[in-house]
Amino acid sequence: xxxxxxxxxxxxxxxxxxxxxxxxxxxxxxxxxxxxxxxxxxxxxxxxxxxxxxxxxxxxxxxxxxxxxxxxxxxxxxxxxxxxxxxxxxxxxxxxxxxxxxxxxxxxxxxxxxxxxxxxxxxxxxxxxxxxxxxxxxxxxxxxxxxxxxxxxxxxxxxxxxxxxxxxxxxxxxxxxxxxxxxxxxxxxxxxxxxxxxxxxxxxxxxxxxxxxxxxxxxxxxxxxxxxxxxxxxxxxxxxxxxxxxxxxxxxxxxxxxxxxxxxxxxxxxxxxxxxxxxxxxxxxxxxxxxxxxxxxxxxxxxxxxxxxxxxxxxxxxxxxxxxxxxxxxxxxxxxxxxxxxxxxxxxxxxxxxxxxxxxxxxxxxxxxxxxxxxxxxxxxxxxxxxxxxxxxxxxxxxxxxxxxxxxxxx
Amino acid sequence: xxxxxxxxxxxxxxxxxxxxxxxxxxxxxxxxxxxxxxxxxxxxxxxxxxxxxxxxxxxxxxxxxxxxxxxxxxxxxxxxxxxxxxxxxxxxxxxxxxxxxxxxxxxxxxxxxxxxxxxxxxxxxxxxxxxxxxxxxxxxxxxxxxxxxxxxxxxxxxxxxxxxxxxxxxxxxxxxxxxxxxxxxxxxxxxxxxxxxxxxxxxxxxxxxxxxxxxxxxxxxxxxxxxxxxxxxxxxxxxxxxxxxxxxxxxxxxxxxxxxxxxxxxxxxxxxxxxxxxxxxxxxxxxxxxxxxxxxxxxxxxxxxxxxxxxxxxxxxxxxxxxxxxxxxxxxxxxxxxxxxxxxxxxxxxxxxxxxxxxxxxxxxxxxxxxxxxxxxxxxxxxxxxxxxxxxxxxxxxxxxxxxxxxxxxx
Numbered sequence: 079x080x081x082x083x084x085x086x087x088x089x090x091x092x093x094x095x096x097x098x099x100x101x102x103x104x105x106x107x108x109x110x111x112x113x114x115x116x117x118x119x120x121x122x123x124x125x126x127x128x129x130x131x132x133x134x135x136x137x138x139x140x141x142x143x144x145x146x147x148x149x150x151x152x153x154x155x156x157x158x159x160x161x162x163x164x165x166x167x168x169x170x171x172x173x174x175x176x177x178x179x180x181x182x183x184x185x186x187x188x189x190x191x192x193x194x195x196x197x198x199x200x201x202x203x204x205x206x207x208x209x210x211x212x213x214x215x216x217x218x219x220x221x222x223x224x225x226x227x228x229x230x231x232x233x234x235x236x237x238x239x240x241x242x243x244x245x246x247x248x249x250x251x252x253x254x255x256x257x258x259x260x261x262x263x264x265x266x267x268x269x270x271x272x273x274x275x276x277x278x279x280x281x282x283x284x285x286x287x288x289x290x291x292x293x294x295x296x297x298x299x300x301x302x303x304x305x306x307x308x309x310x311x312x313x314x315x316x317x318x319x320x321x322x323x324x325x326x327x328x329x330x331x332x333x334x335x336x337x338x339x340x341x342x343x344x345x346x347x348x349x350x351x352x353x354x355x356x357x358x359x360x361x362x363x364x365x366x367x368x369x370x371x372x373x374x375x376x377x378x379x380x381x382x383x384x385x386x387x388x389x390x391x392x393x394x395x396x397x398x399x400x401x402x403x404x405x406x407x408x409x410x411x412x413x414x415x416x417x418x419x420x421x422x423x424x425x426x427x428x429x430x431x432x433x434x435x436x437x438x439x440x441x442x443x444x445x446x447x448x449x450x451x452x453x454x455x456x457x458x459x460x461x462x463x464x465x466x467x468x469x470x471x472x473x474x475x476x477x478x479x480x481x482x483x484x485x486x487x488x489x
Numbered sequence: 490x491x492x493x494x495x496x497x498x499x500x501x502x503x504x505x506x507x508x509x510x511x512x513x514x515x516x517x518x519x520x521x522x523x524x525x526x527x528x529x530x531x532x533x534x535x536x537x538x539x540x541x542x543x544x545x546x547x548x549x550x551x552x553x554x555x556x557x558x559x560x561x562x563x564x565x566x567x568x569x570x571x572x573x574x575x576x577x578x579x580x581x582x583x584x585x586x587x588x589x590x591x592x593x594x595x596x597x598x599x600x601x602x603x604x605x606x607x608x609x610x611x612x613x614x615x616x617x618x619x620x621x622x623x624x625x626x627x628x629x630x631x632x633x634x635x636x637x638x639x640x641x642x643x644x645x646x647x648x649x650x651x652x653x654x655x656x657x658x659x660x661x662x663x664x665x666x667x668x669x670x671x672x673x674x675x676x677x678x679x680x681x682x683x684x685x686x687x688x689x690x691x692x693x694x695x696x697x698x699x700x701x702x703x704x705x706x707x708x709x710x711x712x713x714x715x716x717x718x719x720x721x722x723x724x725x726x727x728x729x730x731x732x733x734x735x736x737x738x739x740x741x742x743x744x745x746x747x748x749x750x751x752x753x754x755x756x757x758x759x760x761x762x763x764x765x766x767x768x769x770x771x772x773x774x775x776x777x778x779x780x781x782x783x784x785x786x787x788x789x790x791x792x793x794x795x796x797x798x799x800x801x802x803x804x805x806x807x808x809x810x811x812x813x814x815x816x817x818x819x820x821x822x823x824x825x826x827x828x829x830x831x832x833x834x835x836x837x838x839x840x841x842x843x844x845x846x847x848x849x850x851x852x853x854x855x856x857x858x859x860x861x862x863x864x865x866x867x868x869x870x871x872x873x874x875x876x877x878x879x880x881x882x883x884x885x886x887x888x889x890x891x892x893x894x895x896x897x898x899x900x
Binding site: 276 | 569600601603604607608611612615616619620623642651679680681682683684685686687688691694695698699702705706707835889890
């Protein structure tokens with residue numbers, strides 16, 4: 079199949095490109111290099127020594143059969159004609175859209191970054207949808223959402239839509255008075271209500287609604303993958319070639335929690351648990367993320383269909399993650415410490431959490447059941463790069479509610 | 490109170506300013522004049538002969554006591570510092586945000602207009618929220634949403650949130666198989682799921698989620714008024730002064746349905762009913778809209794609260810509206826014809842529709858029970874301007890799904 083990867087130079091885009099090429103697909107891509115640039119701005123760099131794009135491009139062309147197209151544009155900021163022309167040239171069967179600003183703390187820093195996040199993500203996807211409508215309406219859009227769209231409601235979270243069949247007819251009642259007011263249970267597909275927790279997470283919700291509308295109005299097809307945070311740095315497609323390794327961010331803004339914990343373990347810094355550490359999410363190893371995107375690409379929905387996959391195997395609290403890193407560290411003879419910091423975010427620190435996740439498994443996804451071995455492997459993979467760690471960047475200082483400052487350790 | 494009206498030169502902004510000044514409030518405002526400009530671009534004009542802004546400003550200063558501030562900016566497009574500086578100068582108690590692109594067809598014309606709509610509305614509100622956070626966090630944001638955020642689900646629509654108390658514990662079941670899977674009814678405030686039907690309607694949903702987050706993260710307070718389409722052209726605050734009249738759009742893009750029907754009746758053109766005409770919504774006269782915004786301003790929510798008002802009295806199908814205009818026309822000795830046109834939109838033409846609307850009534854709103862007299866009055870108010878009608882602009886040609894072209898009359 080012809081697959082266009084938007085954000086091909088990124089953490090997920092690069093290993094996905096390698097995997098799809100190994101699977102015999104024809105890959106093309108765009109990237110604005112915003113991630114490289116923004117991490118440099120933080121006075122940081124990928125912990126892994128990633129290659130420059132021009133060299134990566136050469137490596138790709140040695141393994142793939144078909145020609146490779148590349149365009150350095152920023153969706154949503156560039157004119158809509160850029161993405162239209164790119165898709166016109168490439169005529170992809172599938173488009174994997176990873177070209178979004180992916181950091182919640184980055185989006186919370188100031189009005190400029192909040193605004194850039196919402197423009198790049200929401201308007202970027204809007205431009206993409208129009209371009210698909212105009213030049214490749216049969217292509218399949220694979221879009222990364224996030225489990226964070228749902229927040230932490232005190233009920234089971236379905237995969238995207240509220241289930242259509244209900245037990246009774248009257249299920250919602252007003253709490254204004256004690257008289258049942260007869261809220262009918264919806265019988266047709268309404269989205270499960272979203273409750274996102276940052277300007278970044280909001281963009282994923284806005285995208286969701288924009289894409290649903292495009293599928294309905296224009297008969298486009300899309301898979302929206304609600305991923306838990308991904309961790310890890312190597313996949314089988316890289317073999318032993320260090321030059322093929324993907325980027326690895328561990329700073330407060332672009333490093334997700336397991337990545338950050340592993341780097342803290344390596345540097346001998348206490349793991350930064352935010353608040354009580356009861357925040358519970360589903361996490362997944364890099365190879366599972368790539369596996370699922372490939373499954374989605376190879377099993378497209380029908381025209382007009384918008385489908386949601388929740389992607390994770392089991393859920394862990396932050397305290398459990400810290401314990402896993404502690405134990406993985408012990409296996410590698412590290413003495414890992416854990417500290418509770420003031421939570422810089424506004425989020426529930428203990429909560430009910432029960433999302434569903436069956437659709438990918440029905441397509442053949444074999445999830446990693448226990449993440450502990452993958453965390454141990456990650457620690458081992460990162461050991462050669464310990465000297466590259468910039469320690470001052472791992473303490474949170476972007477706050478949700480007030481002036482930004484480094485969080486204090488809780489007594 | 491000090492009230493800042495964003496979009497003060499518009500259809501609702503202008504009569505609201507007149508009303509608030511008459512009520513003794515101190516009014517300030519901004520406007521980009523985008524509405525005047527965009528209607529000119531359609532080769533159209535307000536049916537009513539509205540005054541230029543500089544003259545309107547002089548009229549305002551003769552009736553109010555306090556100084557009047559005005560700034561011509563486009564939210565979302567201008568730098569965020571414009572709105573921050575404005576709010577810093579004004580220090581409002583309430584901010585009424587009407588400065589959004591309000592037309593669904595206009596947003597569906599092409600990618601540029603879809604993009605401008607989402608940037609002006611979503612990023613505009615985002616800039617406003619940041620400015621409030623930074624310079625007037627206690628101010629009350631009154632924002633116009635639309636009943637169109639909800640779409641037409643086959644269940645009762647509550648006012649914003651899913652009611653908190655449920656009959657039983659397990660209310661949603663999966664339709665994947667016949668085994669109840671125990672979807673718990675949410676016990677805490679989740680938003681009722683939205684299902685908007687145009688790029689414009691989507692912006693109102695995006696705003697909703699952005700504002701909810703700002704209330705939660707920053708303790709801002711906001712009232713989101715889900716209005717049905719408003720009609721009418723005069724309010725008591727204008728007295729007999731034609732120079733105080735508000736604008737009146739009747740073209741396919743900026744004219745809402747009752748306004749358009751009245752102009753068609755006056756021009757002797759058959760009323761353009763889209764499709765079967767079973768589309769059902771709540772409509773309200775201009776004076777009710779102004780009344781409700783004033784009620785909201787004078788009864789602010791508490792800090793951190795986001796509240797939703799659904800605003801309409803009863804609902805009408807398009808066929809019923811056409812009948813009302815027919816009868817109002819008969820009273821004025823007009824021979825009104827009704828025609829069914831191909832529906833240019835993607836929408837249900839017959840559907841269940843039962844939204845709740847109690848919160849404004851609890852605050853003292855006395856709604857117009859029957860809109861027929863108000864429609865008759867509107868027809869009479871417009872009669873002096875019949876010669877200004879540009880007839881070619883009232884047939885729909887913006888289509889939701891394909892190349893734009895004039896809709897055909899259905900046999």
